[in-house]
Amino acid sequence: MYKKTISLLLVIIFAMGLFACGRRNEKVSQEDGDNTVQDQKVITVSVPASNRQLEIAASKFQKEHPEYRIDIQTYPSSDYETYVKNLNTQIMSGKGADIISVAGLPFENYVDRNILTDIGDLMAKDSSFDMSKYYTNIFDALKTNGSLYVLPTSFTFNVLMANQEILDKEAIEIDDSKWTWNDFKLASEKVTQKDGAGAGNRAALPGVSSMDMLNLFTGGSYSNYIDADNKKASFTSEGFIDLLNTVKAFGDETLVNSNVQTDMVAVLEAAGRGSIVFYPCNIDDYFMYWFMKSALNDHLSLYNIPSAGNSGSRTFTTNSLYAINKNSKYTEITWEFLKVLLSDEIQSQALQEEGAQGKPEASGGIALGGFPINRTAQQQKAQLAIDTSKDMKMNIRLKLDGPGEISLSPAAMTQVDIDYIDKFISELNTYANADPNIDKIIRDEAKAFFNGDKSAEVTAELIQRRVNTYLGE
Numbered sequence: 001m002y003k004k005t006i007s008l009l010l011v012i013i014f015a016m017g018l019f020a021c022g023r024r025n026e027k028v029s030q031e032d033g034d035n036t037v038q039d040q041k042v043i044t045v046s047v048p049a050s051n052r053q054l055e056i057a058a059s060k061f062q063k064e065h066p067e068y069r070i071d072i073q074t075y076p077s078s079d080y081e082t083y084v085k086n087l088n089t090q091i092m093s094g095k096g097a098d099i100i101s102v103a104g105l106p107f108e109n110y111v112d113r114n115i116l117t118d119i120g121d122l123m124a125k126d127s128s129f130d131m132s133k134y135y136t137n138i139f140d141a142l143k144t145n146g147s148l149y150v151l152p153t154s155f156t157f158n159v160l161m162a163n164q165e166i167l168d169k170e171a172i173e174i175d176d177s178k179w180t181w182n183d184f185k186l187a188s189e190k191v192t193q194k195d196g197a198g199a200g201n202r203a204a205l206p207g208v209s210s211m212d213m214l215n216l217f218t219g220g221s222y223s224n225y226i227d228a229d230n231k232k233a234s235f236t237s238e239g240f241i242d243l244l245n246t247v248k249a250f251g252d253e254t255l256v257n258s259n260v261q262t263d264m265v266a267v268l269e270a271a272g273r274g275s276i277v278f279y280p281c282n283i284d285d286y287f288m289y290w291f292m293k294s295a296l297n298d299h300l301s302l303y304n305i306p307s308a309g310n311s312g313s314r315t316f317t318t319n320s321l322y323a324i325n326k327n328s329k330y331t332e333i334t335w336e337f338l339k340v341l342l343s344d345e346i347q348s349q350a351l352q353e354e355g356a357q358g359k360p361e362a363s364g365g366i367a368l369g370g371f372p373i374n375r376t377a378q379q380q381k382a383q384l385a386i387d388t389s390k391d392m393k394m395n396i397r398l399k400l401d402g403p404g405e406i407s408l409s410p411a412a413m414t415q416v417d418i419d420y421i422d423k424f425i426s427e428l429n430t431y432a433n434a435d436p437n438i439d440k441i442i443r444d445e446a447k448a449f450f451n452g453d454k455s456a457e458v459t460a461e462l463i464q465r466r467v468n469t470y471l472g473e
Contacts, residue, residue: 039067040066040067040068040069041067041068041069041330041333042068042069042070042071043068043069043070043071043098043099043330043333043334043337044071044073044097044098044099045058045070045071045072045073045097045098045099045100045101045322045337046073046083046087046090046096046097046099046100046101047072047073047074047101048074048075048080048083048101049074049075050072050074051320052349053153053320053341053346053349054072054341055072056346056349057337057340057341057343057346058070058072058337060340060345060346061336061337061340064340065333065336068330068333070337073097084105087100087105091110091115091325091327092113092115094327095327096325096327097325098324098325098328098329098330098334099322099323099324099325099328099334099337099338100116100322100323100324100325101321101322102150102321102322102323103318103319103320103321104319104433104434105433106228106433106435107144107149107150107321107323107433108144108228108229110149110323111144111145111147111149114326115325115326115327116149116150116323116324116325116326117149117323117324117325117326117328117331118147118148118149119148119149119150119151119323119324119335119338120139120143120147120148120149121147122324122331122332122335123148126335126339129339133374133375133376134342134373134374134375135155135373135375135378135425135428137426137427137428137429138152138155138316138373138428139152140429141316141428141429141430141431142321142431144228144229145229149323150321150322150323151321151322151323151338151341151342152318152320152321152322152373153318153320153321153322153341153342153347153372153373154318154319154320154370154371154372154373155316155317155318155370155371155373155428156282156283156284156316156317156318156319156370156371157282157283157314157315157316157317157371157424157425157428158280158281158282158305158315158316158317158432159280159281159282159283159302159303159304159305159424160176160184160278160279160280160281160302160303160304160305160306161271161278161279161280161281161292161300161301161302162174162277162278162300162301162302162303163271163274163276163277163278163296163299163300163301164296164299164300164301165274165296165297165299166191166202166274166277166299167187167191167277167301170190170191172187172190172191174187174303176303176304176306177304179303179306179307180242180306180307181239181242181243181245181246181306181307182242182246183306184246184278184306185246185249185250185255187204188204188205188250188255188277188278189204189253189255191203191204191277192204192254192255194254201257201275202257202274202275202276202277203254203255203256203257203260203275203276203277204250204255204256204276204277204278205250205255205256205257205276205277205278205279206256206257206260206261206262206266206267206270206276206279207256207257207258207259207260207261207262208256208262209251210247210248210250210251210446210450211443211446211447211450212262213247213250213251213256214243214244214247214442214446215439216262216280217243217247217280217305218243218432222235222435222438222439222442223315223430223431223432223433224239224307224313224315224430224432225237225239225240226438226467226471231468231471231472232468232471233463233464233467233468233471234464235460235461235463235464235467236457236460236461236464237460239307240460241456241457241460244446244449244456244459244460245456247450248449248450248456251450257270257275257276259275260275260276261404263404264281264398265398265399265404265405265406266404267279267281268291268292268295268296268398268406268408269295269406271295271296272295272296272297272406272408280305282317283302283421283424284370284371285370285371285381285385286381286382286384286385286413286417286418286421287385287388289302289385289413289417289421290385290388290389290410290411290413290417291396291398291408293411293413293417294396294408294409294410294411295406295408297409297411298411302420302421302424304424312429313429313430314424314427314428314429314430315428315430315431315432316428316430316431316432317431317432317433317434318370318431319370320370322338322341324338342373342374343374344374344376344377347372347373347374347376347377348372348374348376348377348380348381371425382418382422385413385418386413386414386415386418388413389410389411389412389413390412390413392410394410395407395408395409395410396408396409396410437470438467438470441463441466441467441470442463445459445462445463445466446459446463
């Protein structure tokens with residue numbers, strides 16, 4: 001909700017050509033040279049909104065396979081519900097596009113109804129496909145009942161950003177391999193400083209309501225409390241009850257700074273001057289880490305989100321997730337197209353104009369687009385971040401789509417930073433998928449708890465009962 005697209009006003013970067021994309025003006029063509037190819041077979045791709053990566057891949061594929069044409073079917077980016085409704089209607093009736101965007105959708109339901117093709121099986125049978133070129137831990141985390149039915153082309157991961165300088169001054173040590181929500185609350189109490197009026201001049205978090213804080217800490221997903229394979233919820237677990245109590249305590253005990261807004265520019269500015277210490281966020285690019293490091297004057301640390309302790313859950317999300325319709329007449333050739341999307345060339349694109357496939361609110365400006373699933377492309381983007389930081393002589397100006405901007409003195413990015421981020425990536429093991437129906441159940445039941453009308457235990461029981469009913473439908 002609060003993670004908005006960052007537009008970069010880095011004119012000097014464009015002048016240096018560091019973000020230049022050699023084929024950015026290329027259009028998806030249905031022609032081969034000067035002659036229109038006759039009798040083309042059409043491969044349909046259904047997405048809420050197209051993006052540059054998809055369009056370039058379609059153009060590349062059509063040149064290599066002139067007997068096929070890629071038809072990208074889109075819906076208005078502001079009408080995501082219509083996309084989901086039409087998609088469900090089509091595929092449940094045995095129709096629909098050959099390739100389907102399932103980012104943000106409960107794709108396990110499609111697997112249960114035998115609607116999606118086993119992409120993992122296609123990978124295994126394809127001798128030309130080298131699995132070692134990709135982040136297989138991401139693939140593994142997306143499996144349903146041991147099989148891979150969906151294919152990500154990029155990903156982001158969820159962490160807690162922290163001002164390490166303040167933590168060190170307060171002698172706070174964090175072991176994020178096992179820290180609990182109560183541990184986080186105790187650390188937040190130590191870093192919060194209040195004046196006589198009770199409003200914090202330094203607080204653990206920016207100003208955010210209890211309900212929105214719950215959304216922030218779960219990344220819009222409750223996958224840690226749902227066993228998708230067995231269709232069973234565990235919201236009555238100690239971890240979720242502790243989370244509810246922790247979130248409520250933050251509001252009750254003024255551990256948030258109501259003077260700091262929750263957009264990323266405001267957060268970075270406040271964190272840089274020490275007004276807040278923590279903020280849960282998605283890291284979607286090496287450059288995002290660079291901005292954070294620059295804002296916090298090289299005192300940035302990233303921690304895994306707290307849990308019930310020893311959960312071992314390391315969550316990630318993706319806005320670019322594809323599946324093959326089992327009713328497609330062109331299963332083998334659709335797999336060939338998906339391989340183009342995974343190729344070094346496509347994955348290495350700098351994608352200034354990439355739109356978010358599954359998140360219609362992310363648009364405009366320079367979309368960072370997430371970490372590539374392709375390791376070679378990842379290494380190239382890491383080197384680009386290092387080189388850019390070395391060559392940057394001017395301040396970085398960050399601006400949101402709305403009002404507000406900050407100017408940052410650029411910090412140097414080194415291989416140590418890259419290794420630090422890559423360690424987080426290597427430990428990712430849980431897909432934090434969002435289900436709007438479950439989100440609504442949580443919001444409905446949590447209201448009474450945050451108002452003080454129900455206990456955390458009763459609220460968790462009500463949530464679990466309703467979610468289990470929903471999962472069983």
